[in-house]
Each structure stands twice: as structure tokens, then as C-alpha cells.
Amino acid sequence: MRNADSDASPASAPPSPGADRPRRGLRPSRTDVERWVGEIVSGVGADRSPELGRERAEALSRVLHDEAIRQIVCEGARAIKQARTGSRVTVSRNLFIPLTNLCRNRCTYCTFAKLPDSAEAHTYTVDEVAEVIRGGVATGCIEALMCLGDKPEIAYRSYREMLATRGLSSTTELLLEACRRTLEVGMLPHTNAGILSKEEMAALRPFNASMGLMLETTSRRLREKGMPHFHAPDKEPARRIAMHEEAGELKIPFTTGMLLGIGENDVERVDTLLTIRDLALRHGHVQEAIIQPFHPKPDTKMRDVPPLSDDEVVSWVALARLILPPEVHLQAPPNLGSDMLPRLIAAGVDDWGGVSPVTIDFINPEAPWPALRRLRDETVAAGFELFERGPVYPEWILGRPDFFDPQMRALLPRYANDEGYAQRANDQSDEEAA
Numbered sequence: 001m002r003n004a005d006s007d008a009s010p011a012s013a014p015p016s017p018g019a020d021r022p023r024r025g026l027r028p029s030r031t032d033v034e035r036w037v038g039e040i041v042s043g044v045g046a047d048r049s050p051e052l053g054r055e056r057a058e059a060l061s062r063v064l065h066d067e068a069i070r071q072i073v074c075e076g077a078r079a080i081k082q083a084r085t086g087s088r089v090t091v092s093r094n095l096f097i098p099l100t101n102l103c104r105n106r107c108t109y110c111t112f113a114k115l116p117d118s119a120e121a122h123t124y125t126v127d128e129v130a131e132v133i134r135g136g137v138a139t140g141c142i143e144a145l146m147c148l149g150d151k152p153e154i155a156y157r158s159y160r161e162m163l164a165t166r167g168l169s170s171t172t173e174l175l176l177e178a179c180r181r182t183l184e185v186g187m188l189p190h191t192n193a194g195i196l197s198k199e200e201m202a203a204l205r206p207f208n209a210s211m212g213l214m215l216e217t218t219s220r221r222l223r224e225k226g227m228p229h230f231h232a233p234d235k236e237p238a239r240r241i242a243m244h245e246e247a248g249e250l251k252i253p254f255t256t257g258m259l260l261g262i263g264e265n266d267v268e269r270v271d272t273l274l275t276i277r278d279l280a281l282r283h284g285h286v287q288e289a290i291i292q293p294f295h296p297k298p299d300t301k302m303r304d305v306p307p308l309s310d311d312e313v314v315s316w317v318a319l320a321r322l323i324l325p326p327e328v329h330l331q332a333p334p335n336l337g338s339d340m341l342p343r344l345i346a347a348g349v350d351d352w353g354g355v356s357p358v359t360i361d362f363i364n365p366e367a368p369w370p371a372l373r374r375l376r377d378e379t380v381a382a383g384f385e386l387f388e389r390g391p392v393y394p395e396w397i398l399g400r401p402d403f404f405d406p407q408m409r410a411l412l413p414r415y416a417n418d419e420g421y422a423q424r425a426n427d428q429s430d431e432e433a434a
């Protein structure tokens with residue numbers, strides 16, 4: 001790979017000292033943008049395809065408000081999607097299990113995390129997990145998303161005591177039991193438990209088809225006093241990047257992504273995308289990147305922060321497609337842009353992520369999942385076809401055996417057809433599952 005910028009800096013390098021501030025600089029013309037996008041698109045599939053470098057990516061970010069330029073960027077992104085996955089768009093029929101909604105961090109936009117004395121605080125027992133999983137099996141779900149707060153045992157004595165009464169000393173031990181039981185009952189776990197050590201990920205790997213951690217942002221500015229991540233030590237970008245590195249060293253199929261609209265600026269967004277690209281290229285473990293727009297919630301400090309406009313979301317989805325390696329699937333949560341699904345596909349999205357017929361999105365409870373039937377209809381209306389996958393994409397199941405523990409490698413074919421797409425014993429139609 002090579003950078004298309006003449007003076008692009010390596011994506012792995014930390015942002016320059018000025019990167020935390022929006023910068024004035026080059027504003028490319030439409031002709032420039034057509035040429036830059038054309039270079040990226042024409043290189044897709046080549047052995048040494050060109051990359052969009054930092055200088056050009058930042059320059060593009062300055063002109064995305066121009067509708068004509070946004071159109072050029074979206075057409076390029078859609079062409080990349082078409083070259084890699086043709087007319088196919090994927091979705092994973094899943095369950096969302098918030099194993100514990102206690103968290104040691106306090107991000108100012110979050111309503112997921114509860115305090116231990118809250119009536120809504122809950123930590124699942126393994127039997128409760130099994131009960132939910134049975135409901136998932138009955139509705140044809142394959143992926144069990146274990147999504148939980150970051151290590152509440154560090155912050156709360158009562159939580160430590162509760163774990164002890166169950167014979168456990170950490171959330172990771174609870175996770176291990178939950179994943180084991182999930183496999184026994186008949187679904188495939190995908191764990192997103194915040195920051196995990198390399199040893200913890202290694203212990204979880206045999207019991208997880210894939211794992212994930214949103215990089216969210218590389219902005220250190222958002223960790224400063226008064227900013228959304230000031231009380232969130234696990235949101236330190238260096239920690240999150242280190243976990244991505246370690247997941248790559250362990251060969252774990254990994255999900256990451258960028259959170260849009262929590263106070264980061266355009267330079268920081270570009271840096272976040274370049275960092276994901278660098279991690280993906282060096283380790284080959286990033287199977288998908290989520291571009292997730294922030295939704296303000298009542299009862300949070302950020303309730304009055306306006307969400308990004310649809311145009312902005314579409315712009316950054318498309319720019320992400322131009323920046324990220326074509327092999328990395330691009331996902332947008334359909335419940336956070338339910339009125340703009342055709343626009344998201346037209347901007348290069350090739351995956352809708354996990355959509356559950358059983359459980360809500362506990363991170364964004366105000367945003368219901370679209371029914372699978374509607375998702376299929378809208379995908380088809382946009383000129384594409386919807387295929388169901390499990391937590392791992394087909395090409396990983398079929399062609400990347402070294403990314404799975406032998407136990408998981410043996411299990412995956414039970415949940416996949418010959419092409420690697422989802423297959424279950426009790427296959428259900430969208431209507432039945434919706």
C-alpha cells in the first residue's frame with residue numbers, strides 16, 4: 001500500500017500537536033476531489049492500492065458540506081463497496097445481553113451505566129443468560145452480543161461482594177461462564193466488555209467467535225476536564241489502541257468503530273479513521289468498523305448537544321469507506337439512522353450489524369431496531385440484497401482458520417452454509433422473527 005498524499009504522515013503516528021484543533025488549510029476543488037477519489041477507487045483490488053493520506057483526508061473533511069462534493073465522495077465510497085461485496089449487504093440476527101450495567105467509567109453521554117444502588121442496576125446470573133439465549137435460539141438468532149460496563153469491580157465494593165457470593169472474583173470470570181453456557185445452549189458469543197487485558201482476551205478467545213471494542217475517538221482532548229471522557233479512564237485513546245494491538249497479536253476477529261458527534265473535531269475524526277486503518281493493515285484482524293452517530297439522551301449532561309445532521313453522518317460514512325481498507329466491512333446501526341437507510345447504503349455501508357428480534361439496543365433504548373422484514377425491503381429497494389451472517393463474516397469462516405481456536409473452528413460450520421452465511425437448525429423467516 002502507499003499513501004496518495006505526497007506528504008502524508010504514517011497513520012500510526014500520534015496526531016501532531018496541533019491536531020486537537022480544527023485547522024485551516026487546503027480546500028480542494030471538485031476537480032481535485034474527483035481525481036483523488038478516482039485514484040482510490042481505481043486501485044481497489046490491486047496489489048498496491050493507493051490510500052487516502054492524512055493531508056487529503058483532512059482537506060476532504062473541510063468541504064464535505066458542499067453537496068456536489070459530498071456526492072462525489074459518496075459515489076466513490078459506493079464504488080468501493082460494490083467492488084468488494086457487490087450487491088450484498090449483511091445483517092446479524094442477534095441478542096443483546098447487558099451482562100452487567102455497572103461500569104467504572106462515567107461518560108457524560110451514557111445512560112447504559114447505572115450506579116449499584118439504582119433500581120435498574122442488574123448483573124445477570126448465568127441461568128438468566130441461558131434463559132435469554134433460549135429465546136434467541138427459538139427466533140433464529142446466532143450471535144449473542146455480550147455488551148457490558150467496564151470492570152465495575154474496580155469501582156464498587158458491593159459489586160465485588162456480589163461476585164464473591166457467586167464464587168467469582170472478576171467480571172471476566174462471569175463472562176467466561178456466560179459464554180460457555182451460551183455455546184452449550186446454542187448461540188455464538190461476541191464479547192464487547194470494554195478494556196480487557198491480553199490475558200483476559202486469550203482466556204475468552206476459545207469461547208467467542210469474535211470480540212470488539214469501539215475505538216470511538218483518538219482525541220485526548222475529550223479526556224480533559226469538562227469533556228465527555230474526563231471521568232472515563234478506560235476511554236484513554238492509548239489504552240484502547242493497545243487493546244486493539246493485543247487483539248491483533250492474539251488473532252481475534254475484531255469489531256471497532258468511531259463514535260461521531262461527542263465533541264471531537266474533523267481533524268480528530270480523520271485521525272481516528274487513520275488509526276483504525278493502520279491497526280487493520282498491521283494485524284489483519286479488523287473485520288468491521290462501525291460509524292456510530294451520537295444520540296443525545298435526556299437526563300445526561302450532553303442532553304442539549306445536537307446530534308449530527310443526516311448529511312454529516314452520510315459524509316463521514318463515505319469518507320470512512322475511502323480511508324479504511326476495502327477488506328474492512330463498513331457498518332452503520334440501522335436504528336440510529338432509520339430514516340436514511342438508502343442514503344447509508346449509497347455512502348458505502350455494506351452491513352447493518354446486529355439487529356435483534358428479541359432484545360432492545362440497551363445503549364440507545366430510545367431507538368428501536370427496524371424489523372428484519374423492513375430492513376430487507378429497504379435494502380432491496382436501494383438496489384441491494386440482504387444476507388444474514390453470524391458474528392463472523394463469511395470470508396473469515398471460509399478462509400481464515402488461524403483466527404479461531406480449534407474449539408470455535410469446529411463449531412462455526414454448524415451455523416454457516418457453504419457460502420459462510422447464517423444457517424440454523426430452526427431457520428425462521430423474517431416475518432416470524434420480526
Ligand code: SF4
Pocket residue numbers: 103104105106107110111112113148149150194232234
Ligand atoms: S464506558 Fe461505556 S458503559 Fe461505561 S460509562 Fe462509558 S459509555 Fe457508559
